[in-house]
Amino acid sequence: MTSLQQLVTPDCVILELSETEHEEVVLEMISHLSKVGKIPSGDCYLFGNAVLERESHVGTGIGSGVAIPHARVKGLKEAVVVFGRSKEGVDFDSPDNAPSHLICLMLVPEEKAAQHLQLLSELSKLFAQSEARAQLERASTAEEICGLLSTNFST
Numbered sequence: 664m665t666s667l668q669q670l671v672t673p674d675c676v677i678l679e680l681s682e683t684e685h686e687e688v689v690l691e692m693i694s695h696l697s698k699v700g701k702i703p704s705g706d707c708y709l710f711g712n713a714v715l716e717r718e719s720h721v722g723t724g725i726g727s728g729v730a731i732p733h734a735r736v737k738g739l740k741e742a743v744v745v746f747g748r749s750k751e752g753v754d755f756d757s758p759d760n761a762p763s764h765l766i767c768l769m770l771v772p773e774e775k776a777a778q779h780l781q782l783l784s785e786l787s788k789l790f791a792q793s794e795a796r797a798q799l800e801r802a803s804t805a806e807e808i809c810g811l812l813s814t815n816f817s818t
Contacts, residue, residue, distance in 0.1 A: 665741070665742060665778070666781075666782075666785065667744060667782055667785040667786065667789075667812060668809070668812045668813045670742060670743065670744040670769075670782075671744050671745075671746050671767075671808075671809055671812050672809060673804075673805035673806050673808075673809055674699040674805070675695075675696070675699065675701065675743075675744060675745045675746065676745070676746050676747070676805035676808050676809065677691075677692065677695055677745065677746070677747035677748070678748060678803075678804075678805060678808075679748060679749070679750060680692075680747045680748065680749045680753070680766070682753075683749070683751050683753060684753070684754075685718065685730075685732075685753050685754055685755050685756075686715055686718075688747070688749070688753050688766060689711060689714050689715055689718070689732050689768065690707075690711050691747075692732075692745045692747055692766070692768040693707050693710050693711045693714070693745075693768070693770075694707055695745055695747075696743050696745050696770075701743045701745075702739070702743060702770070706738065706739075709736070709738070710734070710736050710739070710770055713734040713735075713736045713770070714732050714733065714734045714768065714770070716734070717732075717733070717734045718732060718755075718756075722755055722756025722757065723755055723756075724754075724755030724756050724757030724758070724761075724763050725757065725758075725787070725790065726757045726758050726759040726761065727759070727761070727790065727793070727796060728752070728761055728762065728763055728764040728765055728796065728800075729757075729763055729764075729765045729766075729767075729790045729796065730753065730755035730757065730763035730765075730766045730767075731766075731767050731768075731769070731783065731786050731790075732755070732766065732768045732769075733768065733769045733770070733771070733779070733782075733783070734770060734771075735770075735771050735772065735773045735775070735776065735779055736770050736771070736772065736773055737773045738773075739770055739771070739772045739773070740772065741772065742769065742770065742771045742772065742775065742778055742779075742782065743769070743770050744767060744768070744769040744770075744782070745767075745768050745769075746765075746766070746767050746808060746812075747766045747767075747768070748764060748765060748766070748799070748800065749762075749763070749764050749766065750764070752764050753766065764800060765790065765796060765799055765800065767786055769782055769783075769786075789812065795811065798811050799811055
């Protein structure tokens with residue numbers, strides 16, 4: 664099973680998101696996945712709707728400045744993840760009402776429920792560490808962010 668550190672490569676990192684509303688941030692992140700060739704551009708609308716539909720039922724902000732918008736989607740061949748940061752912060756309906764500055768969007772094939780849960784577990788463990796969150800916020804390059812993800816998941 665592919666791990667988070669294998670999925671988040673430097674081309675899947677957005678150092679500063681340009682959008683500030685959560686719907687637009689989701690679409691910006693999905694568009695980025697298309698630009699770097701991770702998903703077909705014709706599927707952006709479909710995949711964006713899948714994430715936003717899920718968001719309409721339960722916010723994906725987990726607190727402490729973190730959000731993990733995600734969806735299992737039909738027609739996707741393999742899991743894709745994009746990591747983005749927002750200095751201003753984005754309202755992802757977090758339980759602590761704090762804006763999210765670290766956002767990790769993931770799309771997983773509909774039939775891969777186990778992988779979906781595994782990736783959510785990896786992200787939860789990472790983001791539960793206050794020092795890891797601080798380092799991700801301070802990182803100045805996409806490569807540095809990828810290195811931090813690798814460090815936090817090494818066994």
